[in-house]
Amino acid sequence: xxxxxxxxxxxxxxxxxxxxxxxxxxxxxxxxxxxxxxxxxxxxxxxxxxxxxxxxxxxxxxxxxxxxxxxxxxxxxxxxxxxxxxxxxxxxxxxxxxxxxxxxxxxxxxxxxxxxxxxxxxxxxxxxxxxxxxxxxxxxxxxxxxxxxxxxxxxxxxxxxxxxxxxxxxxxxxxxxxxxxxxxxxxxxxxxxxxxxxxxxxxxxxxxxxxxxxxxxxxxxxxxxxxxxxxxxxxxxxxxxxxxxxxxxxxxxxxxxxxxxxxxxxxxxxxxxxxxxxxxxxxxxxxxxxxxxxxxxxxxxxxxxxxxxxxxxxxxxxxxxxxxxxxxxxxxxxxxxxxxxxxxxxxxxxxxxxxxxxxxxxxxxxxxxxxxxxxxxxxxxxxxxxxxxxxxxxxxxxxxxxxxxxxxxxxxxxxxxxxxxxxxxxxxxxxxxxxxxxxxxxxxxxxxxxxxxxxxxxxxxxxxxxxxxxxxxxxxxxxxxxxxxxxxxxxxxxxxxxxxxxxxxxxxxxxxxxxxxxxxxxxxxxxxxxxxxxx
Amino acid sequence: xxxxxxxxxxxxxxxxxxxxxxxxxxxxxxxxxxxxxxxxxxxxxxxxxxxxxxxxxxxxxxxxxxxxxxxxxxxxxxxxxxxxxxxxxxxxxxxxxxxxxxxxxxxxxxxxxxxxxxxxxxxxxxxxxxxx
Numbered sequence: 277x278x279x280x281x282x283x284x285x286x287x288x289x290x291x292x293x294x295x296x297x298x299x300x301x302x303x304x305x306x307x308x309x310x311x312x313x314x315x316x317x318x319x320x321x322x323x324x325x326x327x328x329x330x331x332x333x334x335x336x337x338x339x340x341x342x343x344x345x346x347x348x349x350x351x352x353x354x355x356x357x358x359x360x361x362x363x364x365x366x367x368x369x370x371x372x373x374x375x376x377x378x379x380x381x382x383x384x385x386x387x388x389x390x391x392x393x394x395x396x397x398x399x400x401x402x403x404x405x406x407x408x409x410x411x412x413x414x415x416x417x418x419x420x421x422x423x424x425x426x427x428x429x430x431x432x433x434x435x436x437x438x439x440x441x442x443x444x445x446x447x448x449x450x451x452x453x454x455x456x457x458x459x460x461x462x463x464x465x466x467x468x469x470x471x472x473x474x475x476x477x478x479x480x481x482x483x484x485x486x487x488x489x490x491x492x493x494x495x496x497x498x499x500x501x502x503x504x505x506x507x508x509x510x511x512x513x514x515x516x517x518x519x520x521x522x523x524x525x526x527x528x529x530x531x532x533x534x535x536x537x538x539x540x541x542x543x544x545x546x547x548x549x550x551x552x553x554x555x556x557x558x559x560x561x562x563x564x565x566x567x568x569x570x571x572x573x574x575x576x577x578x579x580x581x582x583x584x585x586x587x588x589x590x591x592x593x594x595x596x597x598x599x600x601x602x603x604x605x606x607x608x609x610x611x612x613x614x615x616x617x618x619x620x621x622x623x624x625x626x627x628x629x630x631x632x633x634x635x636x637x638x639x640x641x642x643x644x645x646x647x648x649x650x651x652x653x654x655x656x657x658x659x660x661x662x663x664x665x666x667x668x669x670x671x672x673x674x675x676x677x678x679x680x681x682x683x684x685x686x687x688x689x690x691x692x693x694x695x696x697x698x699x700x701x702x703x704x705x706x707x708x709x710x711x712x713x714x715x716x717x718x719x720x721x722x723x724x725x726x727x728x729x730x731x732x733x734x735x736x737x738x739x740x741x742x743x744x745x746x747x748x749x750x751x752x753x754x755x756x757x758x759x760x761x762x763x764x765x766x767x768x769x770x771x772x773x774x775x776x777x778x779x780x781x782x783x784x785x786x787x788x789x790x791x792x793x794x795x796x797x798x799x800x801x802x803x804x805x806x807x808x809x810x811x
Numbered sequence: 812x813x814x815x816x817x818x819x820x821x822x823x824x825x826x827x828x829x830x831x832x833x834x835x836x837x838x839x840x841x842x843x844x845x846x847x848x849x850x851x852x853x854x855x856x857x858x859x860x861x862x863x864x865x866x867x868x869x870x871x872x873x874x875x876x877x878x879x880x881x882x883x884x885x886x887x888x889x890x891x892x893x894x895x896x897x898x899x900x901x902x903x904x905x906x907x908x909x910x911x912x913x914x915x916x917x918x919x920x921x922x923x924x925x926x927x928x929x930x931x932x933x934x935x936x937x938x939x940x941x942x943x
């Protein structure tokens with residue numbers, strides 16, 4: 277049995293001697309002269325930006341395995357072949373394996389943790405700046421925000437599903453230390469597991485321009501007899517121009533009937549009968565509002581654009597409880613009113629949508645709000661939901677990472693929107709700069725989201741133009757103009773201030789403990805029973 | 812020391828009860844027509860998102876019922892420097908709030924009072940409550 281200090285020694289020596297994982301590969305890369313041909317960032321680091329995917333079979337079982345239902349056969353990605361379990365842990369693993377169809381936390385759409393998220397067979401995208409590496413995963417809009425710093429996390433000891441990630445460079449290898457993961461995740465479908473003492477050291481090395489050699493060393497003295505290592509290639513997905521969505525919990529609840537989408541706002545399939553609402557309204561163009569004057573002393577990126585990178589809260593004035601001004605109603609807070617066009621602050625609803633908006637505020641409709649189910653807030657609600665978010669500016673992209681685990685990826689190179697038939701909770705966003713203002717154009721929405729918890733209405737037909745106008749002192753004036761010919765008679769615009777703060781995101785695993793949902797469902801079901809009796 | 816820590820913690824929790832990060836309509840879940848007054852001992856504090864919960868045992872006519880009190884998100888508590896275990900089991904609380912519409916032993920808290928009579932009002936559902 278190897279003694280525990282192995283891991284410690286390895287960590288200490290790694291920087292100097294490169295004796296640990298990844299060194300052989302790094303040498304190989306240099307020997308073949310590949311290192312000079314690797315894509316590099318402007319600061320000379322290997323450039324990992326791009327869309328990647330692993331197809332190693334590790335997601336099914338890290339070790340050698342025969343084929344089973346829903347599980348193709350595969351060979352071990354564990355160095356030495358076997359995971360060095362302690363005897364009691366080996367028994368627990370066997371129990372997990374036996375019960376895997378019901379016991380796998382992924383079956384409940386809980387976040388997979390690290391390293392499991394890295395080799396689930398969904399694409400993910402890496403965004404890279406000198407200070408941050410962000411990874412956005414197609415699976416359930418999970419992300420990792422990795423800080424490239426020696427500073428410890430601001431809130432060390434905060435357990436989460438995806439943990440805290442801190443990175444440093446060892447030559448051309450990115451080394452990520454992952455701590456503070458909870459004990460609820462597995463490594464694979466086969467039930468390989470760990471305790472809360474898990475420490476993962478990941479090493480990312482470019483083998484060539486299109487391959488990352490990925491290694492993860494797993495240390496958990498409560499479960500294993502010694503540290504062990506997995507390795508596998510990550511392959512650049514050249515034919516995947518953008519990540520789409522797989523919202524695990526939302527899809528599951530729609531399939532089992534727990535969530536019912538509204539057929540009036542949902543995108544009709546090709547060949548569907550015409551909407552009972554009749555044809556969409558002919559919309560006048562949006563009113564041209566005076567532009568927000570951006571700051572005179574803005575911090576700028578290397579490309580000369582305003583640098584808005586940071587952690588933000590919205591001064592939303594209660595927009596999540598209504599976009600129009602209203603006073604407090606029992607436990608629904610007052611709203612100052614954020615609509616700046618029309619000038620009277622009233623949303624230009626079509627009659628059916630105004631009626632729907634009023635109905636949605638009735639208690640039995642509380643269950644219908646997708647965020648009550650912990651689904652993503654959508655656009656623009658994610659900005660003013662009372663929960664912070666991070667702006668990251670990587671070459672060619674602005675990325676928004678929302679604390680309640682959702683991302684928006686905004687490419688800036690002027691690409692077209694995706695096919696009309698592909699509909700997404702967060703829509704398809706493309707951005708460009710108008711002077712110092714970031715303008716983001718979003719279409720392809722799925723019409724399932726509400727604009728807030730009192731149910732301001734938006735349909736799949738909405739076209740949203742957002743403007744992030746940076747001011748001095750870490751402030752942003754945010755505007756969103758919504759043109760939705762199914763629910764409104766004309767375009768309208770909201771305005772909200774955003775403020776930067778010296779904070780770090782903390783994961784919100786919303787549906788892990790969503791006790792409120794059953795209460796809301798009870799209220800709805802009681803109403804339905806009452807209606808049946810009255811008939 | 813322990814108690815004052817818990818007291819300060821409660822000030823925080825109540826300030827944020829139903830605040831900062833509501834992910835669903837409180838008005839839909841809780842019933843204005845069912846105000847409740849509870850007195851009981853803390854059995855546990857559950858740090859979770861989107862809401863944290865304080866559980867208290869309430870004895871009525873010899874029967875003990877464990878009530879769940881909905882409060883603010885764990886993230887917001889942590890950002891204010893609070894740690895798990897800061898509200899010890901056994902702390903006696905008096906609670907004013909509203910019961911869930913489904914009749915379960917669940918309440919949205921409007922205020923929490925200590926046995927010494929010190930009363931801490933909740934800024935219930937007040938989004939503008941400072942986060943730091």
